Amino acid sequence: MILNNNLELKRNPFSKRSSEQELEFLEDIFYEPNYYKTLTNDLSTGDSRFIIGQRGHGKTSIINxxxxxLEKETDLFVVMIDRFDSIPIKTNETAFLILILKTLVTKLSVFLQKNKQLLKSLNQVDKEKLAFFIRLFFSSMSREEFDNIYNNIHKVKTKNRLIKFFNKWGLIPANTITSTAISISSNFVKQSLGLDKIDSPNVYKEYFGTIKEINFDKIDIKSQDCSKENLKKMLDEVLKIIKKLNFKSTIVLFDKIDEYQELNQDIEKIGTFTSELLTDTELLLNANLAIGFSLWSELRSELSGTVRFDKFGFIDVRWKSKDLKPLIDKRINYFSLDGKKVLDDLFPDENDRNELIRLANKSPRDLISLLGSIYQEQANNNQNMSYFDDHSISSGMVSFCSNYDYDSLYPWKAGRNKEIKAMINRILAVKLNRFTSKDLTRAFNQNNSQSEGQIKLMKSYKLIREDDILGPNSTKVYEVIDPKVEFLVRRLIPKIE
Incomplete structure (x- = not known):
């Protein structure tokens, strides 16, 4: 509190480093990049787009x-998918289609709870299909999960309405309705929408062939043998129903598809995981559907031989260094007591500000993390300043660069050991930001072929690059290009853990 008061801040602006933690004030701190309006317009007019960017460059913030x-536009039906636990790593387009259908049908069902009058827009066949799709794809959820979707759609409380419904049907005593353990099922939704009396044998036959002995109240997608073609037909029908409810277009946004834990940041596995979905031209060109994929920039080259990035268009969300200052100024504005503080007030020395931007290396997340390290140093050592002092800035920068999560920055490929920290420590041991293979050989008393192999690995991790100008005796010279590593060399830090 002492530090915040002296810095004239409401609280630490740099404590939250992920978009998920900032949803409540995202509108206030979001700095709109140049491409954002184009991306919004493309998706809202029904065009699928790839959103390409490196780790920490704000893809999730952009998706959120x-x-x-897009949800402010009342004629757009928008869903986001960022959980992939049900998707196998290979041969998975059918699973992806089911996930899309579940997400759309679940939100559509909750939407109709708020807008029952729109059911009049549907004819009897539409209602039969809707009842069937709800039975097949609606994802059971807790009362709390239901409320979250319900309230976000219209921003109104649901408690009284739900109590009336439960009392009317005599399902659950009203005094227990507040329990978040109550499961909202497809039967509940169908009853609430007045679709529970509708049998759908003809709809079943349309997608699954001959009807045998079947209990329509108990079927779900897990119990059915569904082909990709029939899933696409069902998706088309769901999209048509959504359109009949006065929506101009349906938008499905995928985020964190390359962060799925089972893929272990393996770029080849991520490519395999996404390739079936991303190469389905028919799906991506569906006139009633726009899909936005948030993808790691390294995937573009991995999938370039199979995915038509040129045909469907992509937006490169990588930031420029010049954009980082206005971006962080907006955040500091929001957290300052008078709403006017900017980076210059906290870092009066222009050289310090330039070093901050350089170390962040075009990554908003890294800039916030770096500022968080400096804030922590000052909180521990000197809370009585109205700006960040030299010692806190220096110590914070060293801490940020030394403890940086280098492993997560670069994609891992099968057959290649994750040796990035070992390579950084070799550079630190050489103590030069421009060196030759002989410098590496001398530092470790090893043969030159070992040094050449290590240099090749350093280059693959984008830690160094080969200079265009040769050194004495036509010797190749390598320059450290990762600004964090270059900083550690200048500070003579011997190694990182």
Whole structure:
């Protein structure tokens, strides 16, 4: 509190480093990049787009802001998918289609709870299909999960309405309705929408062939043998129903598809995991559906031989260094007591500000993390300043660069050991930001072929590059290009853990 008061801040602006933690004030701190309006317009007019960017460059922030802004347009039906636990790593397009259908049908069902009058827009066949799709794809959820979707759709409380419904049907005593353990099922939704009396044998036959002895109240997608073609037909029908409810277009946004834990950041596995879905031209060109994929930039080259990035268009969300200052100024504005503080107030020395931007290396997340390290140093050592002092800035920068999660920055490929920290420590041991293979050989008393192999690995991790100008005796010279490593060399840090 002492430090915040002296810095004239409401609280630490740099404590939250992920978009998920900032949803409540995302609107206030979001700095709109140049491409954002184009991306919003493309998706809202029904065009699928690939959103390409490196780790920490704000892809999730952009997706969350897209959801927020696109949902303001009342004629757009928007869903986001960022959980992939049900998807196998290979041969998975059918599973992806089921996930899309579940997400759309679940939100559509909750939407209709708020807008029952729109059911009049549907004819009897539409209602039969809707009842069937709800039975097949609606994802059972807790009362709390239901409320979250319900309230976000219309921003109103649901408690009284739900109590009336439960009392009317005599399902659950009203005094227990507040329990979040209550499961909202497809039967509940169908009853609430007045679709529970509708049998759908003809709909079943349309997608699954001959009807045998079947209990329509108990079927679900897990119990059915569904082909990709029939899933696409069902998706088309769901999209048509959504359109009949006065929506111009349906938008499905995928985020964190390359962060799925089972893939272990393996770029080849991520490519395999996404390739079936991303190469389905028919799905991506569906006139009633726009899909936005948030993808790691390294995937573009991995999938370039199979995915038509040129045909469907992509937006490169990588930031420029010049954009980082206005981006962080907006955040500091929001957290300052008078709403006017900017980076210059906290870092009066222009050289310090330039070093901050350089070390962040075009990554908003890294800039916030770096500022968080400096804030922590000052909180521990000197809370009585109205700006960050030299010692806190220096110590914070060293801490940020030394403890940086280098492993997560670069994609891992099968057959290649994750040796990035070992390579950084070799560079630190050489103590030069421009060196030759002989410098590496001398530092470790090893043969030159070992040094050449290590240099090749350093280059693959983008830690160094080969200089265009040769050194004495036509010797190749390598320059450290990762600004964090270059900083550690200048500070004579011997190694990182």
């Amino acid at each position: 802001k897209l959801v927020e802004d």
